Amino acid sequence: MPLKTVTVGNVQVTPLLDTPVLMNPQHFMPQHADQFLTDYGHMADSRGLFTMSITTFLVRSAGKTILIDTGLGNRRRPNFPPGRLDERMAEAGVSPEEIDLVVHTHLHIDHVGWNTVDDEAGIRRIFFPNAQFCIQQPEWDYWMQPERLAEPGNAHLVECVEPLKDTGRIRFFGGEGALDENLTFIATPGHTPGHVAVGIFSAGDKAVIIGDASHHPVQLDHPDWSPAFDTDPVQSAKTRDRLFDDAAADGRTWIAGHWEYPGMGRIVRIDGKRVFRAL
Numbered sequence: 001m002p003l004k005t006v007t008v009g010n011v012q013v014t015p016l017l018d019t020p021v022l023m024n025p026q027h028f029m030p031q032h033a034d035q036f037l038t039d040y041g042h043m044a045d046s047r048g049l050f051t052m053s054i055t056t057f058l059v060r061s062a063g064k065t066i067l068i069d070t071g072l073g074n075r076r077r078p079n080f081p082p083g084r085l086d087e088r089m090a091e092a093g094v095s096p097e098e099i100d101l102v103v104h105t106h107l108h109i110d111h112v113g114w115n116t117v118d119d120e121a122g123i124r125r126i127f128f129p130n131a132q133f134c135i136q137q138p139e140w141d142y143w144m145q146p147e148r149l150a151e152p153g154n155a156h157l158v159e160c161v162e163p164l165k166d167t168g169r170i171r172f173f174g175g176e177g178a179l180d181e182n183l184t185f186i187a188t189p190g191h192t193p194g195h196v197a198v199g200i201f202s203a204g205d206k207a208v209i210i211g212d213a214s215h216h217p218v219q220l221d222h223p224d225w226s227p228a229f230d231t232d233p234v235q236s237a238k239t240r241d242r243l244f245d246d247a248a249a250d251g252r253t254w255i256a257g258h259w260e261y262p263g264m265g266r267i268v269r270i271d272g273k274r275v276f277r278a279l
């Protein structure tokens with residue numbers, strides 16, 4: 001699929017698909033799985049699985065080359081396919097060395113994966129050798145507690161986040177505030193405690209890279225359908241609803257890494273109902 005770059009004022013955004021994944025509503029949101037399949041089954045495959053994407057975003061802003069989230073990475077892990085962000089970057093004509101900033105919307109496994117790679121001898125290195133890593137302090141504080149690092153399900157933190165510690169390459173942020181003259185963090189807690197969206201406000205144009213504030217367009221109809229792995233499903237529902245409404249109100253470009261690739265479009269209101277119009 002050809003790479004599609006959108007321009008937002010003085011900013012360029014190119015979606016880079018790490019990998020598609022299949023989502024099973026029975027695992028993803030078990031409380032709503034029956035209705036999910038009944039009402040939206042036409043979007044599922046014959047096994048009742050829905051396609052989600054794991055898309056990262058190459059952003060060029062204020063002279064910097066920025067990567068928003070780093071996908072699953074290339075390790076072999078149970079229940080996850082290995083990602084191919086390295087190939088997508090090559091297609092986009094950008095090398096790992098050229099990334100100035102890596103921005104993490106949050107620290108889940110499918111957003112930090114390419115921070116590090118291991119060679120055949122098991123030697124680990126940071127995949128983006130010249131990048132600084134922008135991380136929200138509340139997110140770091142939540143996930144990097146010793147007892148959380150010790151959980152088997154959090155091996156990705158040990159592999160992909162902890163190696164950044166003491167490198168002098170982390171820039172911590174406080175949940176809101178400007179990253180540069182075009183990009184602004186928008187605190188969007190609920191999926192995780194320090195989760196942020198990235199707002200792009202440039203030369204009168206607007207967009208929002210939503211991180212995991214929403215995983216699937218069915219949430220336009222059901223903002224309260226929070227995934228099982230949201231740390232605060234009540235808060236995440238409020239956050240999601242507000243982001244949808246904000247996007248519908250001013251027509252900002254909607255950029256959603258887990259919606260089917262490239263996941264970019266606009267939220268519009270038709271007869272009072274929120275509807276996604278892909279670009």
Ligand SMILES: [Zn+2]
Nearest residue numbers: 108110111212
């Ligand atoms: Zn995610």
